[in-house]
Amino acid sequence: MSRRWIAHLDMDAFFASVELLRYPELRGQPMVVGGGTRHQPVAQADGTHLFSRLRDYAGRGVATTATYEARAFGLHSGIGLMKAAALAPDAVLLPVDFDAYRRCSRLFKAAVAAHAPQIEDRGIDEIYIDLSEVPGAQDAIGDDPHGGVRALAGRIQQAVHDATGLSCSIGITPNKLLSKLCSDLEKPHGITLITEVDIAQRIWPLPARRINGIGPKANAKLDALGIRTIGELAAAEPQWLIGHFGQSYGNWLLEAAHGRDDRPLVTSREAKSLSRETTFERDLHARHDRAELGAIFTGLCERLADDLVRRGYVARSIGVKLRLDDFRILTRELTLGAPTADAAAIRHHAGLCVKRMPLDRRFRLLGVRAGQLSRADDTNADPFEGRKEEGQLSLPFADDA
Template sequence: MDAFFAAVEVLRHPALAGKPLVIGGRGDPFARGVVSTASYEARRFGVHSAMPLRMAHERCPQAVFLPVDYREYARVSARIKAILRQFSPQLEDVGIDEAYLDVSQLTDPSSRLARAIKQRILTEIGLTCSIGIAPNKLLAKIASDLEKPDGVTVLTEVDVATRIWPLPVRKLQGVGPVTERRLEAIDIHTIGELAATPQARLAALFGPAHGRFLWRSAQGEDDRTVVTHREPKSHSREVTFQADVGDRQTLLRALAGLSERVAEELRAAGRSGSTVGIKLRFADFETRTRVRTLAVPTHAGTAIFAGARACLDRIDLDRKVRLLGVRVGELRIDQTRALETAAHVAEGQMLTLDFGHPDDPAV
């Protein structure tokens, strides 16, 4: 299903069906925060993900605004992933609302599997999803976005020229706003135009590695495999203050709370980290980051806070602060807790199941 968070809220509150619905922040359109998900009814008014809630209210004042309930969305997502694993254990979880399935070893046609998956999710959970079927992740992801909502799209290599090349370059994974603007500056607007650009020119503009990546992606080439287990590189938490903060003690209290939340996540994952960093965004949106390496890896809130505080000491607090975040990286398995890891490399046909909108940010 599209607009995952909004769809879950409609499932919980059927009276919201058919109404413009905006999920974001604490659900207060006059408070700071951004849109996490907007229902299709709200999108008709120009509301989209990552838009400030105030702007969303200006465009669609009749919308129902609700806070993000990540715990409930994660619970529903886990049920969906459990259904998917019954069809193929080769599942790559790429977020709360999306997954890749490698079905190349299964005998049933992938289109039949897709319909069976959709029916199971609809029957058992009450939600719909969009599924893309293709030989690789890149094409499967694009396919999952082509026929929304509640669609099944099959792409093969022969479809690249007719169905992929006419699309805007932004549809390619790895092409964000900055890369899109740089490509448009040299009159490259579609994937086909990118595919027709010599690799040497792209390498000169973006560097050899990124230039080759862009060119291969435009050709529909992708050799990434389904990864059934992915180790997190870091754990982080951040807060956007409802009013800009100029008091250091208030910042320290927020830093302590964030440090403890990160510590709880690390302990739950059986991990410790060797680096502590902070992100600080001033009221004028200038952002500063600082990182400190610890003498001993830790998952203790007090040690994380000490490192975060040392990072804060290295920033001149000459303006009020809008956002503050804590991050612990360089993770390793705790010696006191053994965790099992597994990875599977497989090539062949893949399904991408998209439960949300491609612009929905992670929460």
């Protein structure tokens, strides 16, 4: 009888581990990756490197990844670097090198694909894999009825290591929700395999927050209602949950707590939006810092246009995002008459969006977004496409046009 086996593979401390390949002398030390680019290691005459320490950092950056040694000090991804420096001033700080991580990402995914072709990409350092149809996955080994799939996971771990020199952790269960949860249970370099019969013992004691889809807000609300663990959530009265969280989310919470999830793997998908944003070194004001902001704004639009062209998309909506000095977020967006990937057109429409925003406060972040994407080469031979562009003159704020 054939079972559905979904694996979730998560690279262990991915960015930091890639950096350790390059600077093996840092192995065993607390280290974080993050911040800007002004803390590059300096090569010494004797071949060693001089590294920046957290104590030397000043700015608004956050840690992207921390080694397990750094985590022992309470550091974790997302922590502000100034705060991190207070906790572990001597920890090494390395700049982020996305190109290197992307190269490793491609390598590990290709290594997995050689064993199991059904893969859902979930970002730079994790994937779901459908193991159900992979030869050997349904075999028993000795007295272990699931020995086959366990051995397969071991071979995948080995293949990832052979291809990249990096370790990963794998959760294997009948669905994505449980596998995602399980890949985290025995990090680093773990393989965690569970089925329905293990849910009460292995899953229910865990904090509700560990469920992918319960974030800070939902967790705080659950906590206030006296629900801390997944088991407590599973035991909640359905109507009571729905009363507090709504029909849709309430039902989903209950299903998730029971480990039920029938989402299929999504093995390919098109981008829906692309965006570029930047946080300033100091908060800026639309009037007082006009010139500086204008240059940043245009730069963002140019980079966004570049991304669109490089990836072969055109956008039919353009939006702008501000993060105010008090961290509130404002967004404005408008739909274009005809799709574009042109920097000047993006800049123009993004400018119209900004005109619709209240600009009395200082803000710390500016972003530009391209939505409603379609493929640039889709010869979408609509003879009225050009005419629609003219209809755009009915925009609420006729600009300098």
